[in-house]
Amino acid sequence: MRALLQTGAALVLAFGLASHAVAGTADALRQQALASSEAYAILESLTTEIGARPAGSEADARAVAWAVAKFKALGYDKVTTEPVRFTAWRRGAESAEVTGPSPQRLAVTALGGSVGTNGDLHADVVAFPSLPALQAASPEQVRGKIVILSQHMERRRDGGGYADVLPMRSNGASIAARKGASALLIRSLATTDDRLPHTGSVIYDGGATIPAAAISGPDADLLERLLLRGQPVQLRLNLQSTTLTDQLSYNVIGDITGRELPQEVVMLSAHLDSWDLGTGAVDDGFGVALTMAAGALIKRQPQAPRRTVRVVLFANEENGFDGARTYAARPPSELACHRLVLESDWGAGRIYALRHPPADTALTKQMAQTLAPLGIALDGQAGTPGPDARFVAERKVPWLQLAQDASALFDHHHSANDTLDKVDPAALAQNTAAYSVVAWLAANAPAMPCQP
Structure with missing residues (x-):
C-alpha cells in the first residue's frame, strides 16, 4: 500500500510539473505571437501575390500551390491536399440603370450563383422594405417587375445584424x-453607405430562377425616393454570369505531429477561397494567416505538443461550403479522434470572448487565465462553431469559439473594399496569440481514448 501511495504521489507530482510546463509554454506563445509580424507577412503575401481567389479559378489554383509552399516554408511536419469537387460560378459584365423617369446609372453586383439576364432586361420596379413584406405581397403586385428589397443592416459588436438580413439575399x-x-x-448587406455593392450567395429552392444582384445603399435610397414621387420607375439590368459544373479545388492541410498521440487532432481552420471583388484580406485571408502562423509558433517550441495540431484551409466556402463538407465526410473513427476545432472567419477585429469552452473545467480555467492578458473573457454566451467548422461539429467534434469584434466587418465584407489596408496588424497578432495558446493547451490536455 505504501508503495502504491508513493507511486500515486509521484504521478500527481509529475502531472503537476507537466501542467506547469504546458502553462509556461502557453504564456511564451502568447508573448511570441504578440511580438511577431509573421501572420501579417503571410497575409501580405497572399493578398499581394494571389489576390482575389474565387473557387475553381486560375487564382484559386495558384492559392492552393501558395498554401502548400507556405506550410512547408513554415516548417509543418506534413502537408497534404484533399480534392474537392463543386459547381463554380463566374461573374461577367454587369450593369444597371434607371431608364425612366430620371435616367442614371446604379452601382450593382451580381449575387454569387445568380443566373444571367440573357441580354438587357427592362422592367418596372416594385420595392418592399423587408423579406416578410415581399412574402405578404400578392402576385399581381410583383409579376413581371424587378423587386427591390431595401432593409437596412444593423451594426452590432457580435455581427448579429447580418443574420437578420441574410435571408433577404x-x-x-x-x-x-x-x-x-x-x-x-437587394440593398447590400452592409453597415456603411459607400457606393461599392456587396456580393454573396443566392440560394435557389429548385423552382423558377431569376437574376439576383445587390445595389449599393445610396442607390437603394435613390430608388425609394424616385418611387415616392408616384411615377413608375423603369430599370435596365444586364448580368452576364456563368455556371461551371464538376470543378476541382483542394483543402490544404498542414500538420504539426503530436509527440505522444499523433492520431488525435486539435484543428484550426479558415477558408482559402474568396469572392472576386476585393483581395480577400479580411474574408478570409485574416483567418488563413493567423491559423498558419499559430501552428508555426507551436512547431518552434522546444517540445512538440502531445497531440497533432492541424491547420485546415477549406476550399469553396463562399459558394457552397464544399471543402468543409468533404472534410466532414471522413469515417466516424477518424473524426472521433478530433479533440477540438476552432475556426477564424468573422472579420479582422480583436477577439473579446471565449465561448463554448471545453467540458474539462481545469482546461477551461487554464485557457481563460492564459487568454485574460489579451483582453479575452469567458463570457458564458452560447457561441457558434463557425460556417465551415459546423460540419464537423454536427458530427460530434468538440468546438469552441473565440468571438471577434465584428463592428466594422460589414463595412467591407464581400465587397471591393476587402483589401489589406483594412487589417490592423496588432489585431491580427492578438488573434494569432489566442489561437496558438488555445491550440497548445488543448493539444497537451490529459489523455482521453478516442471513442469511435
Whole structure:
C-alpha cells in the first residue's frame, strides 16, 4: 500500500510539473505571437501575390500551390491536399440603370450563383422594405417587375445584424420568382453607405430562377425616393454570369505531429477561397494567416505538443461550403479522434470572448487565465462553431469559439473594399496569440481514448 501511495504521489507530482510546463509554454506563445509580424507577412503575401481567389479559378489554383509552399516554408511536419469537387460560378459584365423617369446609372453586383439576364432586361420596379413584406405581397403586385428589397443592416459588436438580413439575399430571389418577378435587387448587406455593392450567395429552392444582384445603399435610397414621387420607375439590368459544373479545388492541410498521440487532432481552420471583388484580406485571408502562423509558433517550441495540431484551409466556402463538407465526410473513427476545432472567419477585429469552452473545467480555467492578458473573457454566451467548422461539429467534434469584434466587418465584407489596408496588424497578432495558446493547451490536455 505504501508503495502504491508513493507511486500515486509521484504521478500527481509529475502531472503537476507537466501542467506547469504546458502553462509556461502557453504564456511564451502568447508573448511570441504578440511580438511577431509573421501572420501579417503571410497575409501580405497572399493578398499581394494571389489576390482575389474565387473557387475553381486560375487564382484559386495558384492559392492552393501558395498554401502548400507556405506550410512547408513554415516548417509543418506534413502537408497534404484533399480534392474537392463543386459547381463554380463566374461573374461577367454587369450593369444597371434607371431608364425612366430620371435616367442614371446604379452601382450593382451580381449575387454569387445568380443566373444571367440573357441580354438587357427592362422592367418596372416594385420595392418592399423587408423579406416578410415581399412574402405578404400578392402576385399581381410583383409579376413581371424587378423587386427591390431595401432593409437596412444593423451594426452590432457580435455581427448579429447580418443574420437578420441574410435571408433577404439567400432566399429573396426564389420568393420573388414564385410571385412572377423578373429579377431581384437587394440593398447590400452592409453597415456603411459607400457606393461599392456587396456580393454573396443566392440560394435557389429548385423552382423558377431569376437574376439576383445587390445595389449599393445610396442607390437603394435613390430608388425609394424616385418611387415616392408616384411615377413608375423603369430599370435596365444586364448580368452576364456563368455556371461551371464538376470543378476541382483542394483543402490544404498542414500538420504539426503530436509527440505522444499523433492520431488525435486539435484543428484550426479558415477558408482559402474568396469572392472576386476585393483581395480577400479580411474574408478570409485574416483567418488563413493567423491559423498558419499559430501552428508555426507551436512547431518552434522546444517540445512538440502531445497531440497533432492541424491547420485546415477549406476550399469553396463562399459558394457552397464544399471543402468543409468533404472534410466532414471522413469515417466516424477518424473524426472521433478530433479533440477540438476552432475556426477564424468573422472579420479582422480583436477577439473579446471565449465561448463554448471545453467540458474539462481545469482546461477551461487554464485557457481563460492564459487568454485574460489579451483582453479575452469567458463570457458564458452560447457561441457558434463557425460556417465551415459546423460540419464537423454536427458530427460530434468538440468546438469552441473565440468571438471577434465584428463592428466594422460589414463595412467591407464581400465587397471591393476587402483589401489589406483594412487589417490592423496588432489585431491580427492578438488573434494569432489566442489561437496558438488555445491550440497548445488543448493539444497537451490529459489523455482521453478516442471513442469511435
